[in-house]
Amino acid sequence: MTSLALAAALRDERHGRLDMLPYARALDLRFDQDDDEVRLIMPFAIGLVGAPGRIHGGALAGLLEIAGLAAVIVAQPDATRLPRIRPVTVTVDFMREGTPIDTIAAAEVTRLGRRIVNVSSRAWQFDRSRPIAAANINFLLDWPEAK
Amino acid sequence: MTADAEKAAARQQRFMQRFMDGVPHLKLMGIGYRAHGKDWAELEMPFAEQQLADPDYGIIASGAIFTLLDNSAGFAVLVARGELVSHATLDMRVDYLRGPAPGVTVVGHAECYRLTRQIAFVRGLAHDGDPANPIANMAGTFMFAAQQPAP
Numbered sequence: 677m678t679s680l681a682l683a684a685a686l687r688d689e690r691h692g693r694l695d696m697l698p699y700a701r702a703l704d705l706r707f708d709q710d711d712d713e714v715r716l717i718m719p720f721a722i723g724l725v726g727a728p729g730r731i732h733g734g735a736l737a738g739l740l741e742i743a744g745l746a747a748v749i750v751a752q753p754d755a756t757r758l759p760r761i762r763p764v765t766v767t768v769d770f771m772r773e774g775t776p777i778d779t780i781a782a783a784e785v786t787r788l789g790r791r792i793v794n795v796s797s798r799a800w801q802f803d804r805s806r807p808i809a810a811a812n813i814n815f816l817l818d819w820p821e822a823k
Numbered sequence: 824m825t826a827d828a829e830k831a832a833a834r835q836q837r838f839m840q841r842f843m844d845g846v847p848h849l850k851l852m853g854i855g856y857r858a859h860g861k862d863w864a865e866l867e868m869p870f871a872e873q874q875l876a877d878p879d880y881g882i883i884a885s886g887a888i889f890t891l892l893d894n895s896a897g898f899a900v901l902v903a904r905g906e907l908v909s910h911a912t913l914d915m916r917v918d919y920l921r922g923p924a925p926g927v928t929v930v931g932h933a934e935c936y937r938l939t940r941q942i943a944f945v946r947g948l949a950h951d952g953d954p955a956n957p958i959a960n961m962a963g964t965f966m967f968a969a970q971q972p973a974p
Binding site: 697 | 848874889890891893894909913915916919
């Protein structure tokens with residue numbers, strides 16, 4: 677299962693690429709982590725452009741969702757036993773336009789439940805305190821041994 | 824439909840397709856024009872590998888569905904306004920009701936149900952063949968470019 681490949685990469689490497697998810701590969705996503713968080717980097721590319729000179733809001737939403745997914749994975753107590761993780765609701769606020777440079781995103785788990793994980797995800801460019809987009813995401817976890 | 828109205832619709836359709844061909848991220852996701860009315864628009868996303876979140880299960884990334892709905896909504900706002908004025912997504916919520924069947928074309932349908940001077944309100948859904956059995960539901964707001972330069 678792909679989230680296992682993703683979890684293995686996040687467990688073993690400080691930085692790398694997210695090519696195990698074809699959608700993340702299309703966005704050319706990389707990750708970079710320290711003890712506090714996983715940050716995703718989406719390098720600027722022509723394929724991300726929506727309105728002329730601006731990054732498409734859908735690409736930003738995709739980046740925010742995958743940053744959320746990464747945060748949910750690293751928050752799991754046992755990295756070798758993972759549920760299937762799916763977003764149920766995603767609400768994105770677009771605050772500033774995405775300019776043609778790298779975009780960085782990181783997410784925070786606001787509540788880690790066994791079935792539902794609430795996540796707050798944020799994307800920025802020049803300055804972390806000036807986010808360009810942010811998302812609240814509720815993930816549903818499906819554990820293999822359903823009760 | 825009168826001949827004139829038909830011609831106008833065909834013109835608008837050609838315009839929309841040309842417009843979409845010029846948007847690189849739509850090309851990357853394989854999103855194309857499907858249909859529109861006076862306050863609604865429909866785009867389609869035929870299955871393509873780069874939309875996948877989980878290749879083992881053939882599951883389409885929710886981000887790709889979000890992109891499809893964001894654009895469907897944006898086009899609904901354009902046709903509802905009847906003029907090409909730029910707007911920006913203010914916020915958008917998507918509820919993922921179920922996973923699409925593997926390998927399907929996903930359709931995004933959006934309706935601009937209220938227009939004010941500054942904000943457009945849109946609702947919509949994504950489905951994989953049957954609009955009565957949607958994959959996702961969306962609600963979004965769009966803001967128009969400022970009429971006058973800020974003081």
